[in-house]
Amino acid sequence: MARKPTGKPNGRPRKFNTGEEFEEKAVQYVEHCRDNGEFPNIAGFCVFCDMSYDTYSRLKGDFCESYKKVEMLLENAAINSRFGTDTWRIFYVKNKFGYQDRIQSDVNVAGTIEALFENKSLKF
Numbered sequence: 001m002a003r004k005p006t007g008k009p010n011g012r013p014r015k016f017n018t019g020e021e022f023e024e025k026a027v028q029y030v031e032h033c034r035d036n037g038e039f040p041n042i043a044g045f046c047v048f049c050d051m052s053y054d055t056y057s058r059l060k061g062d063f064c065e066s067y068k069k070v071e072m073l074l075e076n077a078a079i080n081s082r083f084g085t086d087t088w089r090i091f092y093v094k095n096k097f098g099y100q101d102r103i104q105s106d107v108n109v110a111g112t113i114e115a116l117f118e119n120k121s122l123k124f
Helices: 019-036 042-049 053-062 064-080 086-097 113-118
Strands: none
Touching: 019 042, 019 064, 042 053, 042 064, 053 064, 064 086
16 A cells, blocks of 8 residues: 655755755854864764764765865865864875875886887887
């Protein structure tokens, strides 16, 4: 027996109806951190918004451009925060935003060194 439609949406209500609401909440969070001596971070933003990290991650699909702006806002706030040590800020941006100390390259060459030198067109 099928359920009768109630006209009400299923599941929990959305945290944000628009990308602008999402961005504004991030601005409020950064201001909250500055005013309360807290280091701005993604986990803290999730707590501030009363949402899980999974919900935060899903917002990328709902509000892609706003999600990118929020990520940049949180990254910038973390880098420029006067709270926490320099070591902590470096650790955080490396782990959450992909910063690296150096560029690593892997070079794969097929064949042997001798085969490279057999090519007469190479001039040294």
